[in-house]
Amino acid sequence: KIQNWNKEGYDKVTWTTDVETHPPWLRFHLGISRWELYNRKDPNLAQLTHYLATQHILGSVQKKGGTQLKLLISFPNYGQALLKPMKQTRHAETDVNLFYFSDFERHNAEIAAFHLDRLLGFNRIPPVVGRLINVTTEIKEITTDRRLSKTFFTSPAGNVCFYGQCEYYCSVEHPVCGQPHMLEVSLATMLPDLTIAPRRSWRSPWRRSYSRTKLAQWEKDPAYCDTVKQTPPYNQGTRLVDLIDMAVLDFLMSNMDRHHYETFEQFGNNTFLLHLDNGRAFGRHSQDEPSILAPLQQCCRIRRSTFLRLRLLSLPDFRLSDIMRESLTQDPLSRVAPLLSEPHLSALDRRLAKVLQVVQTCQEKHDDVIYNDIEGHDQGPRSAVTA
Ligand SMILES: Nc1ncnc2c1ncn2[C@@H]1O[C@H](COP(=O)(O)OP(=O)(O)OP(=O)(O)O)[C@@H](O)[C@H]1O
Numbered sequence: 001k002i003q004n005w006n007k008e009g010y011d012k013v014t015w016t017t018d019v020e021t022h023p024p025w026l027r028f029h030l031g032i033s034r035w036e037l038y039n040r041k042d043p044n045l046a047q048l049t050h051y052l053a054t055q056h057i058l059g060s061v062q063k064k065g066g067t068q069l070k071l072l073i074s075f076p077n078y079g080q081a082l083l084k085p086m087k088q089t090r091h092a093e094t095d096v097n098l099f100y101f102s103d104f105e106r107h108n109a110e111i112a113a114f115h116l117d118r119l120l121g122f123n124r125i126p127p128v129v130g131r132l133i134n135v136t137t138e139i140k141e142i143t144t145d146r147r148l149s150k151t152f153f154t155s156p157a158g159n160v161c162f163y164g165q166c167e168y169y170c171s172v173e174h175p176v177c178g179q180p181h182m183l184e185v186s187l188a189t190m191l192p193d194l195t196i197a198p199r200r201s202w203r204s205p206w207r208r209s210y211s212r213t214k215l216a217q218w219e220k221d222p223a224y225c226d227t228v229k230q231t232p233p234y235n236q237g238t239r240l241v242d243l244i245d246m247a248v249l250d251f252l253m254s255n256m257d258r259h260h261y262e263t264f265e266q267f268g269n270n271t272f273l274l275h276l277d278n279g280r281a282f283g284r285h286s287q288d289e290p291s292i293l294a295p296l297q298q299c300c301r302i303r304r305s306t307f308l309r310l311r312l313l314s315l316p317d318f319r320l321s322d323i324m325r326e327s328l329t330q331d332p333l334s335r336v337a338p339l340l341s342e343p344h345l346s347a348l349d350r351r352l353a354k355v356l357q358v359v360q361t362c363q364e365k366h367d368d369v370i371y372n373d374i375e376g377h378d379q380g381p382r383s384a385v386t387a
Pocket residue numbers: 064065066067068069082126188189190191262276277278279
Protein backbone atom coordinates (compact mmCIF):
# COMPACT_ATOMS: atom_id res chain seq x y z
CA LYS A 1 0.00 0.00 0.00
CA ILE A 2 1.61 3.18 -1.31
CA GLN A 3 0.48 5.44 1.55
CA ASN A 4 2.36 3.32 4.10
CA TRP A 5 5.70 3.88 2.43
CA ASN A 6 7.69 7.01 1.96
CA LYS A 7 9.94 7.36 -1.05
CA GLU A 8 12.96 5.49 0.32
CA GLY A 9 10.89 2.43 1.16
CA TYR A 10 10.75 3.01 4.90
CA ASP A 11 7.47 2.58 6.80
CA LYS A 12 5.61 5.67 7.88
CA VAL A 13 6.45 6.34 11.52
CA THR A 14 3.35 6.01 13.66
CA TRP A 15 4.96 5.34 17.03
CA THR A 16 3.73 7.03 20.17
CA THR A 17 4.79 6.61 23.81
CA ASP A 18 2.53 3.55 23.82
CA VAL A 19 4.69 0.41 23.67
CA GLU A 20 2.04 -1.28 21.53
CA THR A 21 2.94 1.02 18.65
CA HIS A 22 6.69 0.30 18.82
CA PRO A 23 8.49 -1.96 16.35
CA PRO A 24 10.24 -4.96 17.98
CA TRP A 25 13.74 -3.45 17.72
CA LEU A 26 12.62 -0.38 19.66
CA ARG A 27 10.98 -2.51 22.34
CA PHE A 28 14.25 -4.40 22.60
CA HIS A 29 16.23 -1.17 23.01
CA LEU A 30 13.85 0.18 25.64
CA GLY A 31 13.94 -3.14 27.52
CA ILE A 32 17.71 -3.21 28.11
CA SER A 33 18.35 -3.14 31.85
CA ARG A 34 21.37 -2.76 34.08
CA TRP A 35 21.41 -6.55 34.59
CA GLU A 36 20.58 -8.03 31.22
CA LEU A 37 20.04 -7.22 27.58
CA TYR A 38 16.59 -8.79 27.47
CA ASN A 39 14.19 -10.82 29.53
CA ARG A 40 14.21 -14.40 28.34
CA LYS A 41 10.43 -14.65 28.71
CA ASP A 42 9.67 -11.47 26.78
CA PRO A 43 7.42 -12.42 23.81
CA ASN A 44 9.02 -9.56 21.88
CA LEU A 45 12.15 -11.69 21.45
CA ALA A 46 10.44 -14.04 18.98
CA GLN A 47 8.91 -11.06 17.17
CA LEU A 48 12.30 -9.43 16.89
CA THR A 49 14.06 -12.43 15.39
CA HIS A 50 11.09 -13.14 13.11
CA TYR A 51 11.34 -9.61 11.70
CA LEU A 52 15.10 -9.91 11.18
CA ALA A 53 14.58 -13.18 9.36
CA THR A 54 11.75 -12.11 7.09
CA GLN A 55 11.61 -8.34 6.54
CA HIS A 56 12.39 -6.80 3.20
CA ILE A 57 16.03 -5.61 3.08
CA LEU A 58 16.24 -1.91 2.19
CA GLY A 59 19.92 -1.24 2.58
CA SER A 60 23.23 -3.12 2.84
CA VAL A 61 26.48 -1.30 3.45
CA GLN A 62 29.79 -2.27 4.97
CA LYS A 63 29.99 -1.77 8.73
CA LYS A 64 33.11 -0.04 9.93
CA GLY A 65 34.94 -1.17 13.07
CA GLY A 66 36.40 -4.59 13.64
CA THR A 67 38.76 -6.39 11.31
CA GLN A 68 36.72 -8.81 9.19
CA LEU A 69 34.00 -8.09 6.64
CA LYS A 70 30.52 -7.38 7.96
CA LEU A 71 27.51 -5.49 6.68
CA LEU A 72 24.96 -3.19 8.22
CA ILE A 73 21.46 -4.10 7.02
CA SER A 74 18.49 -1.70 7.16
CA PHE A 75 14.81 -2.64 7.32
CA PRO A 76 11.62 -0.69 6.48
CA ASN A 77 10.69 -0.31 10.18
CA TYR A 78 14.03 1.45 10.81
CA GLY A 79 15.48 -1.61 12.48
CA GLN A 80 19.07 -2.56 11.67
CA ALA A 81 21.17 -5.70 11.84
CA LEU A 82 24.83 -6.64 11.76
CA LEU A 83 25.38 -9.25 9.04
CA LYS A 84 28.16 -11.83 9.07
CA PRO A 85 28.35 -14.03 5.96
CA MET A 86 29.09 -17.74 5.74
CA LYS A 87 32.79 -17.90 4.84
CA GLN A 88 33.45 -21.60 5.10
CA THR A 89 31.22 -24.62 5.02
CA ARG A 90 29.38 -24.86 8.29
CA HIS A 91 31.09 -27.87 9.69
CA ALA A 92 34.66 -27.23 8.58
CA GLU A 93 36.95 -27.54 11.61
CA THR A 94 39.55 -24.81 12.08
CA ASP A 95 42.88 -25.73 10.49
CA VAL A 96 45.17 -27.02 13.26
CA ASN A 97 47.98 -24.81 12.02
CA LEU A 98 45.98 -21.58 12.18
CA PHE A 99 46.34 -19.37 15.25
CA TYR A 100 43.12 -18.24 16.94
CA PHE A 101 43.74 -14.76 15.58
CA SER A 102 43.85 -16.02 11.99
CA ASP A 103 40.66 -18.04 12.14
CA PHE A 104 37.77 -17.07 9.86
CA GLU A 105 34.56 -16.01 11.49
CA ARG A 106 31.58 -18.35 11.34
CA HIS A 107 28.01 -17.14 10.89
CA ASN A 108 26.63 -20.23 12.66
CA ALA A 109 28.86 -19.48 15.66
CA GLU A 110 27.18 -16.09 16.06
CA ILE A 111 23.77 -17.79 16.00
CA ALA A 112 24.71 -20.67 18.29
CA ALA A 113 26.43 -18.32 20.76
CA PHE A 114 23.22 -16.33 21.18
CA HIS A 115 21.29 -19.53 21.97
CA LEU A 116 23.97 -20.83 24.35
CA ASP A 117 24.25 -17.52 26.23
CA ARG A 118 20.47 -17.47 26.67
CA LEU A 119 20.30 -21.11 27.83
CA LEU A 120 23.02 -20.39 30.37
CA GLY A 121 20.72 -17.68 31.73
CA PHE A 122 23.10 -14.82 30.90
CA ASN A 123 21.09 -12.85 28.30
CA ARG A 124 24.14 -10.81 27.36
CA ILE A 125 24.26 -11.34 23.58
CA PRO A 126 22.05 -9.29 21.20
CA PRO A 127 19.52 -11.63 19.52
CA VAL A 128 20.92 -13.27 16.39
CA VAL A 129 19.08 -15.12 13.66
CA GLY A 130 20.12 -16.92 10.49
CA ARG A 131 18.81 -16.04 7.05
CA LEU A 132 19.34 -17.03 3.44
CA ILE A 133 19.84 -13.85 1.45
CA ASN A 134 20.14 -13.13 -2.24
CA VAL A 135 23.56 -11.61 -2.77
CA THR A 136 22.49 -10.02 -6.03
CA THR A 137 19.13 -8.46 -5.16
CA GLU A 138 19.68 -7.88 -1.45
CA ILE A 139 23.24 -6.55 -1.52
CA LYS A 140 24.71 -5.88 -4.95
CA GLU A 141 21.73 -4.16 -6.59
CA ILE A 142 20.70 -2.04 -3.62
CA THR A 143 23.94 -1.05 -1.93
CA THR A 144 24.91 2.61 -1.85
CA ASP A 145 28.39 1.61 -0.69
CA ARG A 146 30.83 2.15 -3.55
CA ARG A 147 33.72 0.50 -1.71
CA LEU A 148 31.58 -2.62 -1.39
CA SER A 149 29.99 -2.68 -4.84
CA LYS A 150 33.39 -2.45 -6.54
CA THR A 151 34.29 -5.86 -5.11
CA PHE A 152 31.50 -7.94 -6.73
CA PHE A 153 32.38 -10.50 -9.40
CA THR A 154 31.16 -13.76 -10.89
CA SER A 155 33.33 -16.71 -9.94
CA PRO A 156 34.53 -19.34 -12.44
CA ALA A 157 31.74 -21.58 -11.14
CA GLY A 158 29.19 -18.90 -12.04
CA ASN A 159 28.44 -17.84 -8.46
CA VAL A 160 27.97 -14.20 -7.45
CA CYS A 161 30.77 -13.23 -5.06
CA PHE A 162 32.16 -10.18 -3.26
CA TYR A 163 34.91 -9.49 -0.77
CA GLY A 164 34.51 -5.91 0.50
CA GLN A 165 37.24 -3.77 2.00
CA CYS A 166 38.54 -4.46 5.49
CA GLU A 167 41.74 -5.35 7.35
CA TYR A 168 41.63 -9.16 7.14
CA TYR A 169 40.47 -11.52 4.42
CA CYS A 170 38.90 -8.84 2.24
CA SER A 171 40.49 -9.96 -1.01
CA VAL A 172 39.62 -11.85 -4.17
CA GLU A 173 41.38 -14.85 -2.59
CA HIS A 174 38.79 -14.90 0.21
CA PRO A 175 35.50 -14.30 -1.57
CA VAL A 176 32.05 -14.55 -0.03
CA CYS A 177 29.90 -16.32 -2.62
CA GLY A 178 26.26 -17.07 -3.25
CA GLN A 179 25.11 -20.38 -4.75
CA PRO A 180 24.75 -18.88 -7.32
CA HIS A 181 22.90 -16.04 -5.54
CA MET A 182 21.79 -17.44 -2.20
CA LEU A 183 24.06 -17.05 0.81
CA GLU A 184 23.69 -18.07 4.47
CA VAL A 185 24.26 -15.20 6.90
CA SER A 186 23.78 -14.34 10.55
CA LEU A 187 21.88 -11.19 11.47
CA ALA A 188 22.45 -9.69 14.91
CA THR A 189 20.10 -7.09 16.28
CA MET A 190 21.88 -3.76 16.46
CA LEU A 191 22.29 -2.23 19.89
CA PRO A 192 21.08 1.34 20.42
CA ASP A 193 23.24 3.87 18.62
CA LEU A 194 26.36 4.96 20.52
CA THR A 195 25.06 8.54 20.59
CA ILE A 196 22.02 7.37 22.59
CA ALA A 197 23.61 4.61 24.65
CA PRO A 198 27.38 5.01 24.70
CA ARG A 199 29.38 1.89 25.54
CA ARG A 200 32.72 1.42 27.15
CA SER A 201 35.14 -1.14 25.78
CA TRP A 202 37.31 -3.01 28.31
CA ARG A 203 40.40 -5.02 27.57
CA SER A 204 40.03 -8.48 29.07
CA PRO A 205 42.62 -9.19 31.80
CA TRP A 206 42.87 -12.69 30.30
CA ARG A 207 43.36 -11.41 26.78
CA ARG A 208 45.69 -13.54 24.65
CA SER A 209 48.89 -12.07 23.26
CA TYR A 210 47.84 -12.06 19.59
CA SER A 211 51.44 -12.92 18.81
CA ARG A 212 52.98 -16.04 17.36
CA THR A 213 55.78 -16.00 19.89
CA LYS A 214 54.76 -14.16 23.07
CA LEU A 215 52.79 -15.41 26.06
CA ALA A 216 50.43 -13.15 27.99
CA GLN A 217 51.12 -12.42 31.68
CA TRP A 218 48.28 -14.69 32.85
CA GLU A 219 49.88 -17.62 31.03
CA LYS A 220 53.11 -17.21 33.00
CA ASP A 221 51.92 -16.22 36.46
CA PRO A 222 49.77 -18.76 38.36
CA ALA A 223 48.94 -16.08 40.96
CA TYR A 224 47.75 -13.70 38.26
CA CYS A 225 44.21 -13.55 39.66
CA ASP A 226 45.45 -12.12 42.98
CA THR A 227 46.54 -9.04 41.08
CA VAL A 228 43.31 -8.82 39.10
CA LYS A 229 41.22 -9.16 42.28
CA GLN A 230 42.88 -6.04 43.66
CA THR A 231 42.54 -4.02 40.50
CA PRO A 232 39.45 -1.85 39.93
CA PRO A 233 36.82 -2.59 38.70
CA TYR A 234 37.48 -6.28 39.52
CA ASN A 235 37.94 -5.55 43.23
CA GLN A 236 34.25 -4.70 43.70
CA GLY A 237 30.79 -6.03 42.98
CA THR A 238 30.24 -8.78 40.44
CA ARG A 239 32.77 -7.78 37.79
CA LEU A 240 35.16 -10.65 38.47
CA VAL A 241 32.43 -13.31 38.50
CA ASP A 242 30.94 -11.74 35.38
CA LEU A 243 34.27 -12.21 33.67
CA ILE A 244 34.28 -15.82 34.85
CA ASP A 245 30.77 -16.31 33.42
CA MET A 246 32.16 -15.08 30.12
CA ALA A 247 35.08 -17.52 30.37
CA VAL A 248 32.64 -20.40 30.97
CA LEU A 249 30.62 -19.40 27.92
CA ASP A 250 33.79 -19.12 25.85
CA PHE A 251 35.19 -22.43 27.03
CA LEU A 252 31.95 -24.24 26.19
CA MET A 253 32.03 -22.90 22.64
CA SER A 254 35.83 -22.78 22.42
CA ASN A 255 36.14 -19.08 21.66
CA MET A 256 39.74 -17.93 22.18
CA ASP A 257 39.15 -14.48 20.73
CA ARG A 258 37.60 -12.61 23.66
CA HIS A 259 40.08 -9.76 23.68
CA HIS A 260 37.61 -7.08 24.81
CA TYR A 261 34.15 -6.82 26.27
CA GLU A 262 31.77 -3.88 26.49
CA THR A 263 29.41 -2.31 29.04
CA PHE A 264 26.82 0.44 28.79
CA GLU A 265 28.39 3.62 30.12
CA GLN A 266 25.26 4.92 31.83
CA PHE A 267 25.20 1.91 34.18
CA GLY A 268 28.73 2.57 35.46
CA ASN A 269 30.72 -0.41 36.75
CA ASN A 270 27.76 -2.09 38.36
CA THR A 271 26.25 -3.78 35.31
CA PHE A 272 26.35 -6.83 33.03
CA LEU A 273 29.03 -7.46 30.40
CA LEU A 274 28.06 -7.59 26.74
CA HIS A 275 29.27 -10.76 25.02
CA LEU A 276 29.67 -9.30 21.51
CA ASP A 277 31.60 -10.87 18.65
CA ASN A 278 31.33 -14.65 18.84
CA GLY A 279 32.28 -15.37 15.24
CA ARG A 280 35.37 -17.35 16.18
CA ALA A 281 33.56 -19.77 18.45
CA PHE A 282 32.63 -23.37 17.53
CA GLY A 283 35.68 -23.79 15.32
CA ARG A 284 36.73 -27.16 16.72
CA HIS A 285 34.79 -29.98 18.35
CA SER A 286 37.44 -32.67 18.61
CA GLN A 287 39.55 -30.71 21.09
CA ASP A 288 38.96 -28.54 24.13
CA GLU A 289 41.02 -25.50 25.04
CA PRO A 290 41.54 -25.55 28.83
CA SER A 291 43.33 -22.19 28.83
CA ILE A 292 40.01 -20.45 28.12
CA LEU A 293 38.97 -21.48 31.63
CA ALA A 294 41.99 -19.77 33.20
CA PRO A 295 39.88 -17.09 34.92
CA LEU A 296 37.84 -19.78 36.71
CA GLN A 297 40.83 -21.98 37.40
CA GLN A 298 43.05 -19.16 38.68
CA CYS A 299 40.43 -17.25 40.67
CA CYS A 300 38.41 -20.22 41.90
CA ARG A 301 35.20 -18.26 42.02
CA ILE A 302 31.84 -18.61 40.29
CA ARG A 303 28.36 -17.14 40.70
CA ARG A 304 25.98 -19.45 42.50
CA SER A 305 23.34 -18.87 39.80
CA THR A 306 25.80 -19.91 37.09
CA PHE A 307 26.97 -22.93 39.03
CA LEU A 308 23.38 -24.10 39.62
CA ARG A 309 22.50 -23.59 35.99
CA LEU A 310 25.55 -25.58 34.87
CA ARG A 311 24.68 -28.41 37.24
CA LEU A 312 21.13 -28.44 35.95
CA LEU A 313 22.38 -28.63 32.36
CA SER A 314 24.52 -31.63 33.23
CA LEU A 315 21.50 -33.69 34.35
CA PRO A 316 20.18 -36.24 31.85
CA ASP A 317 16.77 -34.54 31.61
CA PHE A 318 18.19 -31.10 30.91
CA ARG A 319 21.34 -32.04 29.04
CA LEU A 320 22.95 -29.00 27.45
CA SER A 321 23.42 -30.66 24.07
CA ASP A 322 19.74 -31.65 23.99
CA ILE A 323 18.38 -28.22 24.83
CA MET A 324 20.83 -26.54 22.45
CA ARG A 325 19.75 -28.85 19.63
CA GLU A 326 16.14 -28.11 20.46
CA SER A 327 16.70 -24.36 20.75
CA LEU A 328 18.62 -24.12 17.47
CA THR A 329 15.77 -25.73 15.55
CA GLN A 330 13.87 -22.47 16.08
CA ASP A 331 16.32 -20.73 13.77
CA PRO A 332 15.22 -20.54 10.12
CA LEU A 333 18.62 -21.77 8.88
CA SER A 334 18.22 -25.05 10.74
CA ARG A 335 15.93 -26.05 7.88
CA VAL A 336 18.95 -25.93 5.54
CA ALA A 337 21.13 -28.01 7.89
CA PRO A 338 21.57 -28.25 11.68
CA LEU A 339 23.35 -25.12 12.95
CA LEU A 340 25.67 -27.21 15.08
CA SER A 341 26.68 -30.70 14.03
CA GLU A 342 26.36 -33.56 16.53
CA PRO A 343 30.10 -33.57 17.35
CA HIS A 344 29.83 -29.87 18.34
CA LEU A 345 26.77 -30.63 20.48
CA SER A 346 28.48 -33.47 22.33
CA ALA A 347 31.55 -31.30 22.82
CA LEU A 348 29.29 -28.99 24.84
CA ASP A 349 28.44 -31.80 27.28
CA ARG A 350 32.06 -32.88 27.55
CA ARG A 351 33.19 -29.32 28.25
CA LEU A 352 30.40 -28.69 30.73
CA ALA A 353 31.62 -31.68 32.74
CA LYS A 354 35.12 -30.17 32.67
CA VAL A 355 33.86 -26.84 34.01
CA LEU A 356 32.11 -28.60 36.90
CA GLN A 357 35.30 -30.58 37.53
CA VAL A 358 37.31 -27.36 37.81
CA VAL A 359 34.76 -25.96 40.27
CA GLN A 360 34.99 -29.14 42.34
CA THR A 361 38.78 -29.03 42.41
CA CYS A 362 38.52 -25.43 43.57
CA GLN A 363 36.10 -26.39 46.34
CA GLU A 364 38.53 -29.00 47.61
CA LYS A 365 41.11 -26.26 48.16
CA HIS A 366 39.08 -23.15 49.03
CA ASP A 367 35.88 -22.38 50.87
CA ASP A 368 34.84 -19.14 49.14
CA VAL A 369 34.38 -20.56 45.65
CA ILE A 370 30.65 -20.02 45.25
CA TYR A 371 29.80 -16.32 45.03
CA ASN A 372 26.29 -15.97 46.36
CA ASP A 373 24.43 -13.76 43.92
CA ILE A 374 21.02 -15.26 44.57
CA GLU A 375 20.13 -14.18 48.12
CA GLY A 376 17.62 -11.36 48.08
CA HIS A 377 16.90 -11.83 44.41
CA ASP A 378 13.77 -13.13 42.78
CA GLN A 379 13.90 -16.89 43.23
CA GLY A 380 13.42 -17.74 39.57
CA PRO A 381 13.87 -21.09 37.89
CA ARG A 382 17.63 -20.83 38.32
CA SER A 383 17.23 -21.79 41.97
CA ALA A 384 15.23 -24.92 41.25
CA VAL A 385 18.24 -27.00 42.19
CA THR A 386 20.03 -26.42 45.48
CA ALA A 387 23.76 -26.38 45.93
N1 LIG B 1 24.86 -6.15 17.76
C1 LIG B 1 25.66 -5.08 17.69
N2 LIG B 1 25.15 -3.83 17.71
C2 LIG B 1 25.95 -2.76 17.65
N3 LIG B 1 27.28 -2.82 17.54
C3 LIG B 1 27.85 -4.03 17.51
C4 LIG B 1 27.08 -5.22 17.58
N4 LIG B 1 27.93 -6.27 17.52
C5 LIG B 1 29.16 -5.76 17.42
N5 LIG B 1 29.13 -4.41 17.41
C6 LIG B 1 30.27 -3.49 17.30
O1 LIG B 1 30.89 -3.69 16.05
C7 LIG B 1 32.28 -3.79 16.21
C8 LIG B 1 32.83 -4.94 15.39
O2 LIG B 1 32.13 -6.13 15.65
P1 LIG B 1 32.89 -7.49 15.86
O3 LIG B 1 33.71 -7.37 17.09
O4 LIG B 1 31.89 -8.57 15.80
O5 LIG B 1 33.81 -7.53 14.57
P2 LIG B 1 35.27 -8.10 14.38
O6 LIG B 1 35.63 -7.85 12.97
O7 LIG B 1 35.35 -9.49 14.85
O8 LIG B 1 36.10 -7.17 15.34
P3 LIG B 1 37.54 -7.49 15.96
O9 LIG B 1 38.42 -7.79 14.82
O10 LIG B 1 37.87 -6.20 16.66
O11 LIG B 1 37.39 -8.64 16.88
C9 LIG B 1 32.56 -3.96 17.67
O12 LIG B 1 33.44 -2.94 18.06
C10 LIG B 1 31.25 -3.80 18.38
O13 LIG B 1 31.29 -2.70 19.27
